[in-house]
Amino acid sequence: KNEVEQSPQNLTAQEGEFITINCSYSVGISALHWLQQHPGGGIVSLFMLSSGKKKHGRLIATINIQEKHSSLHITASHPRDSAVYICAVTEGAQKLVFGQGTRLTINP
């Protein structure tokens, strides 16, 4: 079974800082997902990627299949980016395996 580990578990930064959240997994996957969970609990899918890099606005996600590692970057961070960011992998059979999440707080 895949083990998904995220780091850091908690991250506090000042508005405008460049943010990096890391995710490592133990077994080969078909896709990796980055999700955002807001304080109310709702989850939004940010990215799904199986290779390379994707960018959406101030968010960038990269994945290195050989190293079994992905990073989520946020440029020019803003207090509204404060949320829990969750890495999840699809290893087959229609299932997601989740990391524990990274709680990000951006102070104004």
Next chain:
Amino acid sequence: SQTIHQWPATLVQPVGSPLSLECTVEGTSNPNLYWYRQAAGRGLQLLFYSVGIGQISSEVPQNLSASRPQDRQFILSSKKLLLSDSGFYLCAWSRGNDYGYTFGSGTRLTVV
């Protein structure tokens, strides 16, 4: 466009009472459907998934069951709730492994 509806948003139920949470998807057909739970302070855990009507796969043995009576309807049930059933329940859908997931807004269940 595709949307997913989950209700209720919050629920407080006594121990031993039954449970029924409903999730429906609009704008797509034959979706893969999922129920996840997030216990307090813990990560998301897959409870059930379904790739078609009447097809239910259970990931974790527990006090809960799931049913898919219609293509775009997924129901999570319990006959008798336990305190340990408290948590945040999320429904989600996907077209398959090569596609992203869309999550419902969640149900916060407190068993008292």
